[in-house]
Amino acid sequence: MTTNEYLALRANQAAAEISVYNNISFSCSHVDLYYGAFQALKDVNLRIEKNQITALIGPSGCGKSTFLRTLNRMNDLVPGCRVEGDILLSGVNAYTEIDPIVLRRHVGMVFQQPNPFPKSIYDNVAYGPRLKGITKKSDLDEVVEKSLRQAAIWDELKDRLHKSALGLSGGQQQRLCIARALAVEPDVLLMDEATSALDPISTAHIEELAVKLKEEYTVIMVTHNMQQAQRIADKTAFFYLGEMVEYGNTEKIFEHPEMERTQRYISGNFG
Numbered sequence: 001m002t003t004n005e006y007l008a009l010r011a012n013q014a015a016a017e018i019s020v021y022n023n024i025s026f027s028c029s030h031v032d033l034y035y036g037a038f039q040a041l042k043d044v045n046l047r048i049e050k051n052q053i054t055a056l057i058g059p060s061g062c063g064k065s066t067f068l069r070t071l072n073r074m075n076d077l078v079p080g081c082r083v084e085g086d087i088l089l090s091g092v093n094a095y096t097e098i099d100p101i102v103l104r105r106h107v108g109m110v111f112q113q114p115n116p117f118p119k120s121i122y123d124n125v126a127y128g129p130r131l132k133g134i135t136k137k138s139d140l141d142e143v144v145e146k147s148l149r150q151a152a153i154w155d156e157l158k159d160r161l162h163k164s165a166l167g168l169s170g171g172q173q174q175r176l177c178i179a180r181a182l183a184v185e186p187d188v189l190l191m192d193e194a195t196s197a198l199d200p201i202s203t204a205h206i207e208e209l210a211v212k213l214k215e216e217y218t219v220i221m222v223t224h225n226m227q228q229a230q231r232i233a234d235k236t237a238f239f240y241l242g243e244m245v246e247y248g249n250t251e252k253i254f255e256h257p258e259m260e261r262t263q264r265y266i267s268g269n270f271g
């Protein structure tokens with residue numbers, strides 16, 4: 001091989017690498033996480049694709065929420081928690097190259113229990129944009145409307161924007177929390193069992209919403225509900241005892257898993 005041929009090959013490989021990263025939201029390599037002496041994540045390697053819904057499944061205590069929280073550095077707030085390995089967001093190291101506050105603006109999160117602020121519906125959604133420095137009323141009005149529309153709750157709430165968010169139903173509160181997360185224009189939305197406290201109709205609303213949102217956002221969700229993962233997730237990662245055992249297209253994980261532990265879990269033999 002001549003020098004020129006080698007250089008051409010290397011350039012091609014570099015271009016291929018870059019195009020791979022274009023489709024990748026989070027790239028996690030050799031991630032270990034310790035709560036004090038206890039190791040909760042063990043050598044997790046996972047690439048999460050953009051504009052997809054990725055479900056994290058596995059038995060209780062296997063590290064799904066812990067992994068989700070490493071993505072926006074929520075675990076930084078836990079005393080004694082230590083993360084090793086690399087977590088890149090669009091190629092940028094989330095632990096060494098971005099301030100956690102900025103990271104969390106790009107990576108929004110919705111929790112199991114809806115947690116609106118004890119403020120008006122409007123002020124809940126306007127909270128993040130105001131922190132970002134948006135103060136003009138017409139600009140805030142626009143962001144509030146856009147975010148509530150994206151969260152598929154504008155029509156229900158548009159006539160009561162200045163009423164307390166605490167007066168909404170659980171399902172409405174959860175969609176409001178999604179609107180609040182979207183108002184700062186994140187790239188990624190993390191959902192930690194976001195429907196487990198909701199009734200079936202509210203759950204269906206949130207599932208439909210997640211499918212719509214993946215056109216613009218990357219959605220990563222922890223769920224105990226295997227039917228939910230099968231209904232809406234493009235990709236599924238199975239965790240067990242702190243390890244990410246298997247990852248792939250949801251259909252494949254549920255119908256033809258490669259690992260015995262995945263097979264046993266999805267067939268209900270443990271967990």
Ligand SMILES: Nc1ncnc2c1ncn2[C@@H]1O[C@H](COP(=O)(O)OP(=O)(O)OP(=O)(O)O)[C@@H](O)[C@H]1O
Pocket residue numbers: 035038040058059060061062063064065066067078
């Ligand atoms: N703040 C913490 N301090 C110490 N240990 C923790 C902490 N949070 C979680 N753990 C431990 O880490 C392990 C993984 O917990 P995690 O909540 O990530 O699991 P999970 O798969 O999300 O579980 P579940 O499905 O029950 O929510 C568990 O053994 C848990 O007890």
